[in-house]
Amino acid sequence: MILVQEADFDTQQQYQALQQDCPQIGAIVTFVGLMRDFNEGDQVSSLFLEHYPGMTEKVLEDIRQQAMQRWQLNQIRIVHRVGELAPSDQIVFVGVSSAHRGDAFAACEFVMDFLKTQAPFWKREQTPEGSRWVEARQSDDKAADRWNDESK
Amino acid sequence: MILVQEADFDTQQQYQALQQDCPQIGAIVTFVGLMRDFNEGDQVSSLFLEHYPGMTEKVLEDIRQQAMQRWQLNQIRIVHRVGELAPSDQIVFVGVSSAHRGDAFAACEFVMDFLKTQAPFWKREQTPEGSRWVEARQSDDKAADRWNDESK
Amino acid sequence: MNMPKSLSLRFFARLRDDLNTSEESLVLPEQVTTVEELKQYLCLRGDNWQAALNTPGLFAAVEQKVVDWDTPLEGHEEVAFFPPVTGG
Amino acid sequence: MNMPKSLSLRFFARLRDDLNTSEESLVLPEQVTTVEELKQYLCLRGDNWQAALNTPGLFAAVEQKVVDWDTPLEGHEEVAFFPPVTGG
Numbered sequence: 146m147i148l149v150q151e152a153d154f155d156t157q158q159q160y161q162a163l164q165q166d167c168p169q170i171g172a173i174v175t176f177v178g179l180m181r182d183f184n185e186g187d188q189v190s191s192l193f194l195e196h197y198p199g200m201t202e203k204v205l206e207d208i209r210q211q212a213m214q215r216w217q218l219n220q221i222r223i224v225h226r227v228g229e230l231a232p233s234d235q236i237v238f239v240g241v242s243s244a245h246r247g248d249a250f251a252a253c254e255f256v257m258d259f260l261k262t263q264a265p266f267w268k269r270e271q272t273p274e275g276s277r278w279v280e281a282r283q284s285d286d287k288a289a290d291r292w293n294d295e296s297k
Numbered sequence: 298m299i300l301v302q303e304a305d306f307d308t309q310q311q312y313q314a315l316q317q318d319c320p321q322i323g324a325i326v327t328f329v330g331l332m333r334d335f336n337e338g339d340q341v342s343s344l345f346l347e348h349y350p351g352m353t354e355k356v357l358e359d360i361r362q363q364a365m366q367r368w369q370l371n372q373i374r375i376v377h378r379v380g381e382l383a384p385s386d387q388i389v390f391v392g393v394s395s396a397h398r399g400d401a402f403a404a405c406e407f408v409m410d411f412l413k414t415q416a417p418f419w420k421r422e423q424t425p426e427g428s429r430w431v432e433a434r435q436s437d438d439k440a441a442d443r444w445n446d447e448s449k
Numbered sequence: 450m451n452m453p454k455s456l457s458l459r460f461f462a463r464l465r466d467d468l469n470t471s472e473e474s475l476v477l478p479e480q481v482t483t484v485e486e487l488k489q490y491l492c493l494r495g496d497n498w499q500a501a502l503n504t505p506g507l508f509a510a511v512e513q514k515v516v517d518w519d520t521p522l523e524g525h526e527e528v529a530f531f532p533p534v535t536g537g
Numbered sequence: 538m539n540m541p542k543s544l545s546l547r548f549f550a551r552l553r554d555d556l557n558t559s560e561e562s563l564v565l566p567e568q569v570t571t572v573e574e575l576k577q578y579l580c581l582r583g584d585n586w587q588a589a590l591n592t593p594g595l596f597a598a599v600e601q602k603v604v605d606w607d608t609p610l611e612g613h614e615e616v617a618f619f620p621p622v623t624g625g
Contacts (some may be wrong), residue, residue: 157309171333173327177316177324183320225536247440419620426610
């Protein structure tokens with residue numbers, strides 16, 4: 146399940162959809178990314194999230210399928226917001242259910258690492274000095290790269 | 298925050314306590330362990346979780362503090378149930394908030410791996426052949442061991 | 450001989466700001482056959498195009514999929530250019 | 538000369554089932570000074586104690602902390618024996 150939307154999401158609703166009374170599930174791992182009020186040494190008062198409609202959904206679906214093939218999973222749910230956000234707002238949800246916790250942890254982190262480096266979202270933040278586009282981080286590239294090195 | 302209790306827990310309440318409108322938090326990772334209806338090839342109809350009152354809380358607090366020292370974290374919350382459980386019941390909750398997702402993922406998995414191998418809980422499961430104590434898994438020892446190898 | 454074909458171009462984020470355009474429709478000259486050639490062709494439009502497009506780290510997507518610069522344009526309808534992604 | 542001291546013993550999970558006891562209070566003989574000696578002393582009680590305690594993978598905790606078998610008992614009040622943990 147993949148959603149790209151302006152509206153906020155309900156983590157509890159997502160969690161329940163992951164669990165859905167399926168007694169084969171032994172582990173649910175969820176990640177929520179939140180907007181911080183500070184970046185690169187500056188106060189950030191708001192964030193605008195732009196995306197490439199159509200391509201975004203395709204890339205997220207591709208990442209989801211890669212994870213489903215790589216680990217033994219029951220379900221992956223991804224929700225990503227776009228548009229105007231304020232500090233402490235929820236930005237992204239990734240939830241994974243599996244029989245085993247190792248698979249659920251790995252898949253959830255894998256999805257986030259690839260989402261960060263491959264999904265066409267761009268952040269523009271408002272600081273006291275004006276508005277600026279957020280620069281990509283090398284640490285995100287490294288985080289995604291390590292999934293190629295690992296022999297799982 | 299550490300809780301050992303018979304009562305079920307509310308994941309949304311735990312999530313909100315992790316977030317608590319703190320704009321330095323950029324990432325929240327949660328793990329929920331659920332009771333499966335199948336183990337070692339047998340149907341399991343119910344589970345009894347025994348623990349060592351007092352020691353359990355001390356071990357969990359020790360694991361929590363180790364994680365807090367090892368990574369940059371805002372908060373760790375652990376809830377573990379004891380007593381009688383049915384398939385699909387929630388068993389354990391571990392939630393971590395941090396400025397950065399890498400720290401939140403690592404700390405959450407670290408807590409679960411050490412909880413599994415160090416916290417004095419014991420599962421007795423009810424199968425069609427009667428009641429039996431669950432055997433410890435080598436895979437859990439390995440999962441905990443790898444945190445010693447890693448140069449983080 | 451192929452009919453001249455119209456291509457839909459899209460620009461995102463900083464690139465869209467710098468070029469002051471998000472979308473346009475373009476009929477390709479015959480000699481422009483790859484994504485790289487399309488980029489160089491657009492750079493001819495002026496200094497701001499040159500500055501915005503000839504920059505390290507730029508990505509190109511064809512039919513909403515990131516591609517290498519030597520990817521042929523033939524048979525495709527949508528090409529996008531954008532800076533490194535920063536979502537999540 | 539020390540006064541004979543009472544020790545609280547606790548048994549959990551399969552061990553408690555096998556021994557049919559979860560808790561007892563014990564006055565230690567003088568020659569029992571370590572956790573290992575305590576275990577061997579308890580094994581003298583009979584075959585079911587021997588079978589339950591002389592088993593690989595058994596853990597001992599002193600004052601609710603897992604310890605090595607050569608840990609001295611002096612100054613301590615609570616000793617527990619249990620099989621490998623299986624929570625989470």
